[in-house]
Structure formats: C-alpha cells, structure tokens
Amino acid sequence: MRDFLINSSRYPRLLFSVMVGVILFALAPLVPLLKNPLTAVAVIGFFVAGIAFFTFTLRAMLGI
Numbered sequence: 001m002r003d004f005l006i007n008s009s010r011y012p013r014l015l016f017s018v019m020v021g022v023i024l025f026a027l028a029p030l031v032p033l034l035k036n037p038l039t040a041v042a043v044i045g046f047f048v049a050g051i052a053f054f055t056f057t058l059r060a061m062l063g064i
Helices: 002-030 037-062
Strands: none
C-alpha cells in the first residue's frame, strides 16, 4: 500500500511539470518580440485583449 501512495503522490508533480513545460514552450517564441518596445506593447495588448475576451464571454455564458 505504501508503494501505491508513493506512486500516487508523483502524479501531481508530473502534471505540474508538464503544464509548466507547455507554457514555457508556448511562450518561448514570444521572448524575442518583447525586446522591441513596439512589439512588446502589441504582445501585451494581445494578451490583455484575450483575457478580457474570455472573461466577458464566460460572464455572458454563465449569466453573471
């Protein structure tokens, strides 16, 4: 039973590692864009607009 608990405790760490890896892999191409101020503003604006879009969409869908 102890081996089962030890193995089960490893899965949250694996999930966290995979999520961090995917996020770093997705953001790696954006790092060179952040060196130029004009593209940095555009990239940050894109992310803010995306978060706002999802927030407003979820609020409309859920009736909040």
